[in-house]
Amino acid sequence: MTDDDRPGDDDLAEMLRRLLGGQGGIDPEELQRLSGGAIDPAMMQNVARYLQDAMSGSDDGIDWSSARTQALHIANQDGLGITAGTRQDFDQAFTLAALWLSEATSISDLATPPRAITRGEWVESTLPVWQELAEPVASSISDALMSALESQTPEEMRSAIEGAGRLMRRVGGALFAGQLGAVIGRLSLEVVSGGDVGIPLMPDGEATILPQNFADFGRDLEIDHDQLALALATRELAHARLFRHARWLRLHVISQITDFARGVHVDVDALEEMASRFDPSSPDELRAAIESGALLPQRSEAQVAALTRLENLLATIEGWVDVVTADALTRLPAADRVAETVRRRRAAGGPGERAMASLVGLELRPRRLREAAAMWRAVTDAVGAAERDSLWDYPDLMPTAEDIDDPAALVARLQARARGEEPERDAFDDALAALLDEEADSGSSSPDPAERADDPDDEAEGPAGPRPV
Structure with a gap:
């Protein structure tokens, strides 16, 4: 092909306008002609399909369907269900656990019967919460990818790719959603119960156990199957009862996590460097960077403070669950061994949990679980x-x-309250009193009756109220 036969920039620009403006896709044969035969049509078919899928949505939001598809693919790969006998075994464990738990806590039983579920059912039930927690990070990555790729575009090509922002937002969102689905799928192979991760993933008032993962949990513990099932059922019921009783607690936990996630900012320099060689037909480098957390820079001071608050909150919740479960299982010989296994497992986290930490930059481990449990024991x-x-x-x-640092002070306050004594004043009480006093003073600064008598605006009123007209 001679120089005169080669396509001009206008031809390529027109093709990009059609694609990015939503006016049609790429014709691989046409692109091969425009490139002088230097592009493999099969490769371009992949590029076209990937880009057209990214453009197919009706809005700029993140399409989470790929997350669900990927998670369910991993969760259901063994094809195993739950036998009737297994369901009956766990139903019996939950029934006895509910009786024993009612002796250890005043928080009432659940309205919905607990149940054994499959890994796929766990994915379906928890995916909405995972999406809510991950969406701020997904949006941040999508926005940063859009800006990075636009910054790499030569000025003379800007008018040809006016729709690129929408496209790149969708590409980044689709990659993140796929990675989230993979992580959730791996988590479904590890979790033993609905409250195993420590946050309220299941709908309010639902207690669940995953029999497919139960065997792996107890494989090396040398604990009787029935004792292990009863211990885990009791812990799961305690977790579910707490969140059903304290209706505000679920929102409190999730809002703290999303507040942290909204503070995540992508490493723009790393992303721009990656964007300069980004290949939409083979986005493995970007996918690996998203999953590993390489695009998430060091936490800011505000994020460190938010993470500390969240860790204390999770520790306070799980410390209560620990103490209540221990009190309910005093008749169970293996209770202490199961409790220690759960604590160590929560402290270390499994592969899926560590992958989630890399993906959203957040570790959901209660680092002060033992201290919080000691506080609840002292209070009890x-x-x-x-x-x-x-x-x-x-x-x-x-x-x-x-209170976790100084349980004795909390105990003293509770004992004083039980005796009917007024609690000791603190800085908050003093500030509130000062504010009320200030408002009272401003309200009492109105003119005295003698001054009001000389006020012409008050002529219609006498000492006893309005005069008859």
Whole structure:
């Protein structure tokens, strides 16, 4: 092909306008002609299909369908279900666990019967929460990818790719959704119960166990199957009861996680460098960077503070679950061994949980679980289960990080309250009193009656009120 036969920039620009403007796709044969035969048509078919899929949505939001598809593919790969006998075994474990748990806590039983579920059912039930937690990070990555690729575009080509922003947002969102699905799928192979990750993934008031993962959990523990099932059922019921009782707690946990996630900012320099060699037909480098967390820079001070608050909150929740479960299982010989296994497992996290930490930059491990459990034990021994459980009635009653550090002070306050004594004033009380006093003073600064008598605007009123007209 001579120089005169080669296509001009106008031809390529027109093709990009059609694609990015939503006016049609790429014709691989046409692109091969425009490139002088230097592009493999099969490769371009992949590029065209990938780009057209990214453009097919009706809005600029992230399409999470690939996350569901990928997660279910991994979760259901063994094709195993739950036998009737297995369901019956866990139904019996849940029934006895509910009786024993009612002796250890004043928080009432669930309205919905607990059940054994498959890995696929766990994915379907928890995916909406995972999406809510991950969406701020997905949006940040999509926005950064859009900006990075636009910055790599020569000025003379800007008018030809006016729709590229929408395309690149969708490409980034699709890649992130696929990675999220893969991580959720791997998590479904590890979790043993609905509350195993420590956050409220299941709908309110639902307690579940995954028999497909139960055997792996107890494989090397040398603990009787029935004892292990009863211990895990009791712990799961305690977790579900707490979130059903404290209706505000679910939103409190999720809002703290999303607040952290909204503070995530992508490493733009790394992304721009990657965008300069990005190949839509083979996005493996970008996919690996998203999954590994390489695009997420070091946490800011605000994020470190938010993560510390979240860790204290999760520790406070799981510490209560630990103590209540232990009190309910005093008749079970293997209870202490199961509890220690659960604590170590939560402290280390499994492969799926570590992958989630890389993907969204967030570790969901309660680092102060033992200290929080010690606090709840001290409270239980001092004031009893009913007074302890009442601390979940309202958000402002829940123990704080300072209470974990100094359980004795919390116990002293609860004992004083039980005796009917007024609590000691703190800085908040002093500030509130000062504010009320200031408002009272401003309200009492109105003119005295003598001054009002000389006010011409008050002529229609006498000492006893309005004069008759």
